[in-house]
Amino acid sequence: MSFTRKEYDEEGPRKSYTPAQAKVKIAAFCAYQERCQKEVRDKLYSYGLSSSDVEEVLTTMILEGFINEERFAKAFVSGKFRIKKWGKMRIAQELKRRVNSENLVRMALQEIDEEEYWNTLLHLAEKKLRDIQEVDPFKKKLKLHQFLLYKGYEHDVIQSALEELQLKGEL
Numbered sequence: 001m002s003f004t005r006k007e008y009d010e011e012g013p014r015k016s017y018t019p020a021q022a023k024v025k026i027a028a029f030c031a032y033q034e035r036c037q038k039e040v041r042d043k044l045y046s047y048g049l050s051s052s053d054v055e056e057v058l059t060t061m062i063l064e065g066f067i068n069e070e071r072f073a074k075a076f077v078s079g080k081f082r083i084k085k086w087g088k089m090r091i092a093q094e095l096k097r098r099v100n101s102e103n104l105v106r107m108a109l110q111e112i113d114e115e116e117y118w119n120t121l122l123h124l125a126e127k128k129l130r131d132i133q134e135v136d137p138f139k140k141k142l143k144l145h146q147f148l149l150y151k152g153y154e155h156d157v158i159q160s161a162l163e164e165l166q167l168k169g170e171l
């Protein structure tokens with residue numbers, strides 16, 4: 001026995017919301033975690049709202065304090081650094097995709113404590129060093145360097161960390 005399959009487009013059926021319904025849903029969306037204007041705007045468009053309705057709801061959310069770009073930027077930087085162990089370059093690159101203000105990106109990155117940044121880099125390097133199976137010391141150092149660049153740490157900071165690991169005899 002077989003059942004007929006419902007035909008949906010790739011993302012499934014879409015429900016359209018009125019601006020009032022969208023405002024309630026977006027308030028819950030923003031209350032769950034910090035959001036930037038771009039994320040909220042995209043979500044509102046996915047609700048089938050017109051551009052004027054989207055801007056009206058977005059303005060209301062900003063005025064009511066549900067959306068705050070500075071608060072979002074600080075939370076984003078803190079989360080990506082402390083949880084994902086990203087470096088400043090990668091955080092800045094991702095944050096620039098979400099907020100338009102270069103000053104806001106710089107200000108949010110200043111929230112990272114330099115000593116904590118250095119200690120996180122060293123801990124990450126030591127952990128990765130244990131996982132690298134390479135025998136050749138040059139290739140091992142290169143792999144570690146590439147990994148830390150991928151994580152978004154600056155080249156000069158990586159070099160300093162590698163030198164410290166060599167002094168400790170770990171590299």
